[in-house]
Amino acid sequence: MAQDRRPAGRSERRAAGERKPREERWAQLLEVATQMFYEKGYDGASLQDIADRLGMLKGSLYYYIQSKEDLLFEVISEVHREGFAVVSSASQGPGDPLDRLERTIRAHVEHACRNLVPTAVFLHELESLPTARREEILGSGHAYQGVFRDLVAEAQRDGLARPDVDPRVAGLSILGSTNWVYRWFRADGPSTPEEIGVQLAAMAVHGVATAEVLAARGAVVGA
Amino acid sequence: MAQDRRPAGRSERRAAGERKPREERWAQLLEVATQMFYEKGYDGASLQDIADRLGMLKGSLYYYIQSKEDLLFEVISEVHREGFAVVSSASQGPGDPLDRLERTIRAHVEHACRNLVPTAVFLHELESLPTARREEILGSGHAYQGVFRDLVAEAQRDGLARPDVDPRVAGLSILGSTNWVYRWFRADGPSTPEEIGVQLAAMAVHGVATAEVLAARGAVVGA
Numbered sequence: 001m002a003q004d005r006r007p008a009g010r011s012e013r014r015a016a017g018e019r020k021p022r023e024e025r026w027a028q029l030l031e032v033a034t035q036m037f038y039e040k041g042y043d044g045a046s047l048q049d050i051a052d053r054l055g056m057l058k059g060s061l062y063y064y065i066q067s068k069e070d071l072l073f074e075v076i077s078e079v080h081r082e083g084f085a086v087v088s089s090a091s092q093g094p095g096d097p098l099d100r101l102e103r104t105i106r107a108h109v110e111h112a113c114r115n116l117v118p119t120a121v122f123l124h125e126l127e128s129l130p131t132a133r134r135e136e137i138l139g140s141g142h143a144y145q146g147v148f149r150d151l152v153a154e155a156q157r158d159g160l161a162r163p164d165v166d167p168r169v170a171g172l173s174i175l176g177s178t179n180w181v182y183r184w185f186r187a188d189g190p191s192t193p194e195e196i197g198v199q200l201a202a203m204a205v206h207g208v209a210t211a212e213v214l215a216a217r218g219a220v221v222g223a
Numbered sequence: 224m225a226q227d228r229r230p231a232g233r234s235e236r237r238a239a240g241e242r243k244p245r246e247e248r249w250a251q252l253l254e255v256a257t258q259m260f261y262e263k264g265y266d267g268a269s270l271q272d273i274a275d276r277l278g279m280l281k282g283s284l285y286y287y288i289q290s291k292e293d294l295l296f297e298v299i300s301e302v303h304r305e306g307f308a309v310v311s312s313a314s315q316g317p318g319d320p321l322d323r324l325e326r327t328i329r330a331h332v333e334h335a336c337r338n339l340v341p342t343a344v345f346l347h348e349l350e351s352l353p354t355a356r357r358e359e360i361l362g363s364g365h366a367y368q369g370v371f372r373d374l375v376a377e378a379q380r381d382g383l384a385r386p387d388v389d390p391r392v393a394g395l396s397i398l399g400s401t402n403w404v405y406r407w408f409r410a411d412g413p414s415t416p417e418e419i420g421v422q423l424a425a426m427a428v429h430g431v432a433t434a435e436v437l438a439a440r441g442a443v444v445g446a
Binding site: 041043044124162164165166168169170172173174175176177178179180181183184190191195196199200202203204206207208209211214215 | 264266267347385387388389391392393395396397398399400401402403404406407413414418419422423425426427429430431432434437438
């Protein structure tokens with residue numbers, strides 16, 4: 001597994017003397033690979049391109065990975081792991097399911113806006129991985145979309161979401177609405193990541209909540 | 224322009240005798256190219272692959288197009304033209320802006336679910352076209368997302384949508400929520416295109432409407 005080929009710990013790194021520490025090289029490799037996959041697509045970017053941009057010999061890349069596919073796997077795993085950590089952490093903690101849904105959407109949108117390049121590679125190149133490796137990343141239960149679906153289902157059980165909402169479709173709708181920022185967000189555009197997060201979260205919460213709940217919450221949602 | 228290279232009219236076609244009519248060949252070429260771009264990606268699919276699948280000589284393709292890029296341009300233009308016709312037609316006609324928004328979303332979702340392959344090629348490969356050709360297709364005003372944005376803005380002017388909604392972001396949210404079906408809809412899945420359309424439209428209308436309007440509309444929306 002590529003995991004085993006990752007750089008060794010700090011003590012070994014120090015022993016390497018003046019050579020660039022391996023962990024740092026690995027982080028650089030992931031960063032450059034992400035950028036190259038973004039610019040040229042997975043098919044278009046070669047290990048040679050990546051080595052050239054790093055100022056390394058192509059052969060040296062094989063210390064870290066066995067193939068270009070390994071590199072895509074590592075890039076996509078990392079993006080997914082980070083994004084999922086953001087989303088699952090936000091979905092827990094205080095508040096009713098709609099509060100947590102709102103917080104989770106805002107966190108997800110801010111994270112995606114601030115990580116547009118890795119997010120785009122994840123969304124565009126996931127299909128370039130073989131099914132087994134894709135499933136290894138996504139998890140059997142579609143964990144990412146599951147966070148949104150489960151919050152909607154929980155809100156429904158608590159009487160906070162309309163009974164006619166289908167939590168699965170609502171979760172996918174929210175995932176689409178929020179992931180889509182990777183196509184249109186611009187750092188120099190008219191809205192900040194926070195403003196977009198507030199808008200998308202308010203639309204989703206209003207989109208599923210009962211009229212009674214919205215009336216009771218008043219101006220708090222989407223204020 | 225590729226337009227000029229399209230097959231000639233019916234009378235010329237008849238004169239061609241036993242050869243396959245050109246219009247039919249052109250439609251087949253677009254269909255096969257769409258499928259190949261979907262399966263292998265634009266970079267991965269060659270004109271040779273496309274000719275092989277059509278049972279044509281590669282050289283014969285140059286009767287219709289000058290380059291693979293021309294072919295992608297034609298494929299993406301057609302998908303966009305069709306989808307935009309569906310959406311703009313649904314956005315007009317009777318009803319207040321929220322009725323029209325609901326109808327437009329349903330039409331868009333049903334169309335996308337029933338045209339998953341062309342929709343995926345459009346969304347994945349648009350960036351493979353040079354900027355000028357991309358803009359030629361999309362139009363300067365981002366016409367597609369503009370339909371949703373303008374309906375939300377109109378609803379807001381009429382007091383039907385919440386004043387804190389940003390119509391631009393709302394339009395993009397709806398576009399993301401609805402386009403996303405290309406990634407998850409399955410013909411053998413638990414929901415029909417119509418059911419998904421109803422769900423996504425109801426979420427969007429509730430997402431932007433004022434509490435008063437929703438109360439007045441009662442069970443009509445999303446029923």
